[in-house]
Amino acid sequence: LSTAAKGTPMRHFALYTVVAISGAAVLALEILGTRVLGPFYGVSIFLWSALVTVTLAALAAGYALGGRWADRGPRLSRLGLLLALAGAWTLFVPWLRQPLLGALEPLGLRAAVLTAAFLLFAPPLLCLGMVSPYAVRLRADRLDAVGRTAGNLFAISTLASVLSALATGFYLVPIVGVLRL
8 A cells, every 4th residue: 555545643533434434324324214215115024124135235235346446546535435426326315216116116015115225225325335345455554454454444334333323213313304305
């Protein structure tokens, strides 16, 4: 890695912050998915199964793509791009939802809820999944510390997911609500 990628303590802080934000956003999106799709499909086993399936599949693809992208010249600015893309797609979900759900209605409940969950939430989740492996590549400056680096970054991401799940479900949605268009 370049000296800039190894970085200063400030760069490390920025890297850990980006990883924490991405981890928090993953669980927030999953929980918000029930609020976005639940009014149309009901909060049933089908909805939860679709959201969990889409989340895990998008993360797996993101991990693989993020690792490959990181090996092509890692830069901290690319992590910002991933967060920006995930955020931009998420901002359009309320406007995409209604026409998409109408178009998917003929598929029946199971196929429609899975397809809707995939089309609305897989793109941002894929971007968020790319963050951690990319961050490992940016942060690891010695081969003998890659395991510890990966473990620390994934721990931060997962702890942020835990806090986000609680904050989203217990505070954010009850206080702020979910915009219904």
